[in-house]
Amino acid sequence: MYDLMIIGGGPAGLAASVYAARKQLKTLLVSGDIGGQINTTWGIENYLGYQFIEGPELINKFQAQVGQFPIDQKIGDKVRQLKKTSGGFEAITEASDKYQSKTAIIATGKIPRKLNVPGETELTGRGVTYCAICDGPIFAGQKVAVVGGGNSALEAVLDMVKIAEHVNLVSLTPLTGDRVLSNQLKDAKNLTVFLEHETREIKGQGLVDGIRIRDAKSGEEKELEVGGVFIEIGLVPNSDAVKELVQLNQWGEVTVTPRNETSVPGLYAAGDVTDVPEKQILVAAGEGAKAALQAHRYLQRLVK
Amino acid sequence: MADKKVIVYSTPTCPYCKRVKDYLTQKGVSFSDYNVAEDREKAKEMIDKSKQMGVPVIVVDNDVVVGFNQAKLDSLLA
Ligand SMILES: Cc1cc2nc3c(=O)[nH]c(=O)nc-3n(C[C@H](O)[C@H](O)[C@H](O)COP(=O)(O)OP(=O)(O)OC[C@H]3O[C@@H](n4cnc5c(N)ncnc54)[C@H](O)[C@@H]3O)c2cc1C
Numbered sequence: 001m002y003d004l005m006i007i008g009g010g011p012a013g014l015a016a017s018v019y020a021a022r023k024q025l026k027t028l029l030v031s032g033d034i035g036g037q038i039n040t041t042w043g044i045e046n047y048l049g050y051q052f053i054e055g056p057e058l059i060n061k062f063q064a065q066v067g068q069f070p071i072d073q074k075i076g077d078k079v080r081q082l083k084k085t086s087g088g089f090e091a092i093t094e095a096s097d098k099y100q101s102k103t104a105i106i107a108t109g110k111i112p113r114k115l116n117v118p119g120e121t122e123l124t125g126r127g128v129t130y131c132a133i134c135d136g137p138i139f140a141g142q143k144v145a146v147v148g149g150g151n152s153a154l155e156a157v158l159d160m161v162k163i164a165e166h167v168n169l170v171s172l173t174p175l176t177g178d179r180v181l182s183n184q185l186k187d188a189k190n191l192t193v194f195l196e197h198e199t200r201e202i203k204g205q206g207l208v209d210g211i212r213i214r215d216a217k218s219g220e221e222k223e224l225e226v227g228g229v230f231i232e233i234g235l236v237p238n239s240d241a242v243k244e245l246v247q248l249n250q251w252g253e254v255t256v257t258p259r260n261e262t263s264v265p266g267l268y269a270a271g272d273v274t275d276v277p278e279k280q281i282l283v284a285a286g287e288g289a290k291a292a293l294q295a296h297r298y299l300q301r302l303v304k
Numbered sequence: 305m306a307d308k309k310v311i312v313y314s315t316p317t318c319p320y321c322k323r324v325k326d327y328l329t330q331k332g333v334s335f336s337d338y339n340v341a342e343d344r345e346k347a348k349e350m351i352d353k354s355k356q357m358g359v360p361v362i363v364v365d366n367d368v369v370v371g372f373n374q375a376k377l378d379s380l381l382a
Contacts, residue, residue, distance in 0.1 A: 028364070039320050076375030125356035125370065134318035135358050137341030183378065228357075304346040 002028045002072075004295050005091060007079050007241070008107035010036025011281045014062045015288035016105050021069030023296040029066070030074040030091065035059035036109045037235075037272070038281060047281050058281075074099075079241045082106070088266060090240075101205025102302065103295040106246075106254055106269040107288055108238035108260070110279070115147065115231055119202035123229075124133045127208025129240055132156035132230045137195050139228035141165055145211050147199050148232035149173050154181040161188040168224050170194045170213050202229055237265050237273045249275050260291035267296055307367040308381065311363040320372045321360040327374065333381060335362075340367070362378035 004020050006013045009031030020027040033039065040091030041055035050058070066073075079091045088102040094268045112130035114120060119129055129135040132146070136156065139161040146156045158181065160167045167190060174195055175182050185191060194213060200221070201212040208229055237253045239246075247255050247263035254262055254269040256276065262269050270276075270291040271284035310328065312335050316320030328335050340347035340359060354361045354368050362369040364380040 034374070035323070039323065039372070042317070042319060055319045056326060059323060060326055077375055125358045127357055129358060131318070131320075133359075134315065134320060137315040137317060138347055138357050138359065140341065197314070206355075 001087065001102065003102050003299055004292070005030065005089065005099055005101035005104040006292075007031070007082065007091065007104065008036065008109055008238075008271070009034045009073075009075060010063065010107060010109045010271060010284060011038065012109065012273075012284040012288035012291075013105070013107035014066050015285040016098075016107060016215035016292040017066045017071055017288075018052065018069065019289045019292035021066075021071050023290075023292070025296060025299065027071040029071055030079060030093065030099065034063050034075055041134065042133065044281065050094065058165060059087065061137050064104050080107075082242050082245055082267075084245060084264060091250070091275060101267070103266045103298055105260075105288070105291045105295060106239075106242055106267070106273055107271050107284075108241065109272040109284075110235035110237050112231065112251045113234045113236045115199055115202075115233065117199060117201050119203070119204065119208075120231075123202050123204055123208050126206060127204060127227055128129060128202055128229045128231065129301065130231050130245070132159065132232060136160055136230070137163065139164060142227040142278070144223060145170055145199075145224060145226045146230045147171075148149065148234075149175045149177065149195075151177040151181060152234075153177065153230075153232035153280060154185065156232050157188075157191065158184055160230070161185075161191050162275070164190065164228075166192070168192050168194060168226065170197050170211070172198055172216065191284045209270075235272075239273055242296065244262070259294050260287060261294065266295075266298055308333075308365050309363075310381075312325060312337045313340050313346060313354075313361040313363075315339065315341040315359050319347050324360045324362060324372045324377075327372070327377070331381065 003025040038055045062128045077093045080108045089104045143166045146166040154177040196216045197213045203210045253275040260268040268291040270287035338346040
């Protein structure tokens with residue numbers, strides 16, 4: 001039985017790990033990976049102490065710091081469901097392992113939103129990608145589609161027009177990204193923009209060979225021949241494992257008090273998975289620290 | 305560990321790729337690194353071996369790992 005189980009190894013969960021270890025709590029960190037969303041970021045210019053640091057470098061530093069402490073780490077597995085037990089909590093993982101703890105912190109962050117259209121799941125990694133900066137260069141010389149209309153979609157388009165044969169930007173809404181980015185699109189000759197078009201299906205046997213889109217106004221459907229589809233339509237909170245246990249808001253975020261308490265005593269949450277107003281590395285780390293200190297206080301009250 | 309042949313297929317812009325390479329270096333594992341953004345031959349080889357198009361792909365002898373899966377890499381390199 002652990003004192004504290006930290007679920008999620010992004011900045012929130014890693015900061016919580018450091019604080020828990022320094023309070024000498026018997027701690028387990030279980031996470032799909034180390035670093036979370038920072039794994040998809042190159043330049044970070046707003047994490048205090050570094051005027052500029054690359055995402056992987058910052059994660060290496062976090063990991064080295066956490067590694068100094070004697071906490072148990074299960075990295076590469078995910079919690080499928082977290083349940084309340086008489087003595088605290090039990091997590092069941094995707095690998096069907098079970099872990100028990102007196103308190104827990106949910107720090108599972110956010111993941112890219114899916115389109116939820118036919119072909120998407122089957123073709124993920126086979127032409128469908130959610131990390132344009134990672135996989136973009138593989139599609140050099142090909143025709144591609146970027147789905148979305150915000151900043152991350154526009155950035156993906158700006159990268160891809162330099163190397164792809166042709167780029168199709170498909171957005172369900174008018175563009176919502178910053179004007180500085182959308183202005184740069186005007187010069188691109190190998191770009192076609194489909195505004196107010198819905199992406200209906202991703203096609204291909206084995207690898208992507210096209211998408212089907214629909215004009216939201218006229219209802220007219222079109223097929224575009226593409227080898228790559230970059231989905232950049234925002235993020236959703238990773239709260240599935242706790243959705244039956246704690247209160248979530250309308251967007252699926254875990255609602256927390258200023259003390260990181262959830263609707264269940266002894267269960268705390270921190271970072272992007274919560275309804276904390278700003279989603280930033282520095283904020284997530286601070287929230288993780290707060291949650292661990294609250295869990296420590298709760299454990300002290302238990303022994304009294 | 306010394307006898308295992310390790311190959312990394314990566315792109316220069318992919319943060320996960322850098323983390324994989326840092327991790328292997330830190331473990332003292334030597335590996336060949338192919339930049340599939342420039343080397344089309346190797347990109348094709350990567351897609352053939354992994355049956356997918358995402359980076360990084362790590363090949364340890366005959367085992368193929370897609371993405372930075374630390375637990376899997378540890379067990380293959382053990
Ligand atoms: C492209 C991009 C660029 C960004 N740039 C910046 C920037 O420059 N500056 C800045 O401050 N912020 C930036 N952010 C935001 C920042 O990355 C996030 O606010 C921060 O990572 C949130 O941290 P977190 O720990 O709450 O969650 P995450 O980073 O999302 O980490 C969640 C962790 O939980 C794990 N996990 C998920 N579900 C489970 C489960 N069921 N069981 C176990 N583990 C699980 C994941 O594997 C992951 O390790 C950027 C985000 C993106 C996507």
